[in-house]
Amino acid sequence: MAAIYSLFIINKSGGLIFYKDYGSAGRMDTNDSLRLASLWHSMHAISQQLSPTVGCNGIELLQADTFDLHCFQSLTGTKFFVVCEPGIQHMEGLLKVIYELYTDYVLKNPFYEMEMPIRCELFDLNLSQAIQKDRVSLFGR
């Protein structure tokens, strides 16, 4: 029923700093999520090398049979990507909202160490609220 299945945040070296699952079938253990995050980081970089024209910033949308993956890369190299149902249009907006929450509740947190896993309560709280609001607006239509 979820529009979003999961959210990953990767630091600029490709390490996973945040992972939240919102309803995929089957469990993914920590090691698997770490591996997938690093794999995505590398493929994002390789896709820039294969571009036919200059100025490529990496994969923004990956479309598969059963899901879509939207990725947003900030100017500092931090990547936010969501796995969601195929065909959802407004994910770019949601990713920007998540990025704003990240800057407000993680980066401005004086106890947060850069590039380390995110353990900020306020971030989790506000993130759940934002996802909930998004889900309601999606299904309310």
Added chain:
Amino acid sequence: MQFFGGSSVAEIAPSPAAPPGTATGLAGNNANMLYIFNRSGVCLLYREWHRPLHTLDPQQDQKLMFGLLFSLRSFTAKMDPTSVDKGNLGVPLLPGQGCSFYSFRTNTYKLSFMECPSGIKIILVTHPKTGDMREPLRYIYNIYVEYVIKNPLYVHGSPIKCELFNTNLDQYVKTLV
């Protein structure tokens, strides 16, 4: 997983023909490049129509492309949120096994991918605003079957050097919007 359910070569209609180059203004062609690989990673065909930037030499470029697709398929099979048993990352997948991606888009290009049951992979790189290319890729596969597979002089697993195939492919790609 159904690949070509029911449609034969005679029935398949290509996407609506448009005057060449209308969508993006590129002289005559909207597609940038096309790659065809077989299941062992041999690049059977590389055609380029509009590629201002060459980052690597052709050999490296083809190997990189194949490697990227191999890893992406592994990645999507493991990421699939609807299947319970996803197998292990890094295990080579058979054609059709697990969830596969069909396209990805960056800010400068869109890559559309199709893998056939025989392991032949067709990759088309186009302008980022291109629509769904799955039907055109199936049509290209049919052109491949007609002019390459049915060519008695063609040796399977070797690079494609069939004039008729190249001509028909160029003609068809010109009509893609």
